[in-house]
Amino acid sequence: MLLLLFGCTKVEDTYLYDDTIQESWTDIATQVSDKMITGFWNETGYFNNAINQPDLGFQYWPNAPAMDVVIDAYLRTKDAKYSAYFSKWFEGVKAKNGNSYYNVFYDDMEWNALTMLRLYEVTKEQKYRDAVLLLWEDIIKGWNEQFAGGGLAWRKDMLYSKNSCSNGPASILAARLYNLTKDESYLTWAKKIYEWQKATLYNPSSGAVYDNINGETDAVDQTTLTYNQGTFLGTAVELFKITKDQIYLVDAQKISYYTITRCTDIGNNILRDEGSGDGALFKGIFIRYFVDYLNLEGINLDYRVKFEKFLVNNGKIAWTKGTSLPTLFFGSSWSQPPVGNSEITAYASAAMLFEGLARYQTKLK
Numbered sequence: 001m002l003l004l005l006f007g008c009t010k011v012e013d014t015y016l017y018d019d020t021i022q023e024s025w026t027d028i029a030t031q032v033s034d035k036m037i038t039g040f041w042n043e044t045g046y047f048n049n050a051i052n053q054p055d056l057g058f059q060y061w062p063n064a065p066a067m068d069v070v071i072d073a074y075l076r077t078k079d080a081k082y083s084a085y086f087s088k089w090f091e092g093v094k095a096k097n098g099n100s101y102y103n104v105f106y107d108d109m110e111w112n113a114l115t116m117l118r119l120y121e122v123t124k125e126q127k128y129r130d131a132v133l134l135l136w137e138d139i140i141k142g143w144n145e146q147f148a149g150g151g152l153a154w155r156k157d158m159l160y161s162k163n164s165c166s167n168g169p170a171s172i173l174a175a176r177l178y179n180l181t182k183d184e185s186y187l188t189w190a191k192k193i194y195e196w197q198k199a200t201l202y203n204p205s206s207g208a209v210y211d212n213i214n215g216e217t218d219a220v221d222q223t224t225l226t227y228n229q230g231t232f233l234g235t236a237v238e239l240f241k242i243t244k245d246q247i248y249l250v251d252a253q254k255i256s257y258y259t260i261t262r263c264t265d266i267g268n269n270i271l272r273d274e275g276s277g278d279g280a281l282f283k284g285i286f287i288r289y290f291v292d293y294l295n296l297e298g299i300n301l302d303y304r305v306k307f308e309k310f311l312v313n314n315g316k317i318a319w320t321k322g323t324s325l326p327t328l329f330f331g332s333s334w335s336q337p338p339v340g341n342s343e344i345t346a347y348a349s350a351a352m353l354f355e356g357l358a359r360y361q362t363k364l365k
Contacts, residue, residue: 036066040347044092061105106155150196176238209224226286252296284352
């Protein structure tokens, strides 16, 4: 059934790459993650916007994926030099965000809640769990059926705008809260959000995840972005692990296939450059949930091989073309080094790629 979903589409790759990298993905991940910390960390407890620069303006949501990289490095190494940043970040982000974890953007709160949930799972410190539950209670207020028949709003002051970026992370968060608490209400929310997004902002024939719907006009913005693909994929993975329902595995394959064939730089067969600022972070978010997907059992072998080759090719291009030593800066493109400085969004995205490869390294041939 899975093979028939794509008709006569060929699964095999039409590109080859040389094994030009001598270092292991683990060694590369350590270099990149350590440089991210030393270059961007502000001693008051958050990540700066630019490397080796004073505070150039605080951004709430990129701090969460950046801390996710630190958590990745800690889980990989169990080195206390990484866990030493956990509590500092937790307090620093709150202080810099007006002494609150609340935000006008629902998706920004979701990213931070997901990171705090990971911190709780690693440390078992109650303060992280309390913050996640506090945020969840505020996040779920964004659901309304006045516009577009449901879905979580993007902003508190724009309840009519229902975006993939506010629904995908929320359904992942709900599924993970169910795993933590076994409270069925979280699983109900995870499924409800996912099904609304699937019915409203997803093309089941192609695997494309659309950006948003304007609830006042019902106009759907069909732009596809890698982080929206990634978070919808992430929910499919979480729900498959919980329910073992094959439909989620089918969805995950479609979403992944669309992303690696349509959201790409065809010259290098890697994920495309989606711009500076927020856009520079999108690819790494897809990679995080793509690796979670590849860690599942039951993926069709032909597709697994294709997906693994794509993952590795992104790493090889990013390491050999996307940066230069000794600066080790990364930009929004993984096929060329940045001109000048490096943004935290772009750097954290690349760091997620290499931490993902290190996490998956043992399964690669």
